Amino acid sequence: MYDDRHNGLCVYRLSDGFSLTYRGIGSLRVRADRITLSPDPAAEQDSIAWLVSNLGLRLALVARGAVVFHASAALVDDVLVSFAGPSGRGKSTLAAACYANGHVHHTDDLVPVQTQSSTGKPLVSPGPPSLRTDSDVASTLGLSSSRQPPEEEPVLIDTSDRHSTVPREIEVLYLIDDADEVSIDPVPTQDAVLEILRRSYALYRDSDADSASTHFEVCGELAQSIRVRRLSRPRSLHELREAVTAIETDLSS
Numbered sequence: 001m002y003d004d005r006h007n008g009l010c011v012y013r014l015s016d017g018f019s020l021t022y023r024g025i026g027s028l029r030v031r032a033d034r035i036t037l038s039p040d041p042a043a044e045q046d047s048i049a050w051l052v053s054n055l056g057l058r059l060a061l062v063a064r065g066a067v068v069f070h071a072s073a074a075l076v077d078d079v080l081v082s083f084a085g086p087s088g089r090g091k092s093t094l095a096a097a098c099y100a101n102g103h104v105h106h107t108d109d110l111v112p113v114q115t116q117s118s119t120g121k122p123l124v125s126p127g128p129p130s131l132r133t134d135s136d137v138a139s140t141l142g143l144s145s146s147r148q149p150p151e152e153e154p155v156l157i158d159t160s161d162r163h164s165t166v167p168r169e170i171e172v173l174y175l176i177d178d179a180d181e182v183s184i185d186p187v188p189t190q191d192a193v194l195e196i197l198r199r200s201y202a203l204y205r206d207s208d209a210d211s212a213s214t215h216f217e218v219c220g221e222l223a224q225s226i227r228v229r230r231l232s233r234p235r236s237l238h239e240l241r242e243a244v245t246a247i248e249t250d251l252s253s
Contacts, residue, residue, distance in 0.1 A: 008153075009109075011059070018059045024153055028056045032063035046130070047156060054127045058110035062201045067218055069111040069199050072131070073124055073170070075104035076244075079251050080124060080168040082111050083231070084199040085176030090235065094176070096133045096157065097240040098247070100141035105131060105159035106168065110201075113170060113222060121169045122222055129163035130156050140237040172227045172251065175199075179232035182242050184250045192228035193220050 008023025017031035025047045026039035035056045039048050062068045071084035072095035083094045092108055099105045107127030116123050132154040138145065145155040175187065175195055187195060196219040229250065233243045 017063045020055060020059065022051055022055070025051045028052065028059075030056055030059040030063065032060060035060060050128055050130055050132070050156065054108060055110060058112050058127075059201070061112045061114075065214075067113045067196075067215070067222065068201045069113070069173075069196075070109070070201065071111040071173075071199065072108045073106040073111050074098040075106055075164055075168065076247055077103070077251055079172065080106060080164075080170050081172040081174060081247065081251070082124070082170055083174050083176055084111075084195075089176045089178070090233070091176065092131055092133045093137050093237075093240065094174075094231075094243060096131055096137060096141055096143060097244050099131070099157075099159055099162060100143055101241065101244045102162075103244075104162045104164050105129070106164040108132060111170070115218075115221075120225075122225055123167040124170050125167045126164040129160035130158055132156055137237060137240075141240065170226055172229060174229050174231040174247070177230055177232045178235060180234060181232070182234070182239060182246045183232045184246055185230045185232070187228040187230050189223050189228075192223040195228065196223050 010021045012019045017029065020028040020030060024040055025043045026037060028051065029036040035052060037048070037052060058068055069082060069084050071082045072091045073080060073082040074095045076098055083091045085091055095105065095108060107124065108131040110127075111124055113122045113124055115121070135155050138155050138157060143157050145157055173196070174184070197216065200219060231243070231247070233239060
């Protein structure tokens with residue numbers, strides 16, 4: 001279902017849940033009512049805790065029918081934004097860049113969206129106060145980790161000094177694309193529905209038309225209630241702060 005060999009993360013959909021493996025940390029078997037952990041013997045305790053509390057619990061929400069993006073989220077000038085895109089496109093990198101630029105970290109890797117029954121607003125619960133990113137990204141942004149991982153493994157950044165602690169309404173979803181220059185453009189609602197479907201996890205059999213229809217309906221409602229933007233940027237790490245500035249300008253306009 002999802003295979004990010006660069007970062008060592010593999011997620012597969014099963015009939016009643018998910019199977020997840022994160023290189024160097026361990027494996028999870030996730031159902032709606034249970035998470036089974038098989039840790040890597042060499043894994044650090046904080047990495048194991050991050051795997052269960054961040055990825056495990058959010059996949060359990062998918063198994064219960066929630067819409068969950070493979071994305072990262074941050075509060076930029078008190079507006080909750082999420083970054084989504086294909087594997088290796090820079091979701092956690094942009095969240096880390098926002099954090100390094102003085103903004104608030106909200107969640108990393110998976111963004112669970114649940115509709116508040118009283119208001120109908122799409123809310124995202126905060127994840128653990130940490131994010132994982134490549135060591136060269138952390139170095140470029142001036143972020144440090146308390147532990148040095150094995151070579152070529154992601155580093156775990158403690159974000160507890162600027163971390164959201166309560167659910168917040170998601171207002172903007174940025175779809176990350178490659179380009180020669182940084183730019184942000186609106187995505188029409190009809191295209192936004194398809195993009196949200198592509199970026200979200202779902203758990204139902206291909207033959208289950210009712211569940212598929214419900215998932216499509218929820219994604220359609222979400223596309224109408226949030227702003228969806230296409231964030232185009234070079235993959236150069238030296239352009240990260242320019243991308244954050246573009247996001248700040250977009251939110252203020």
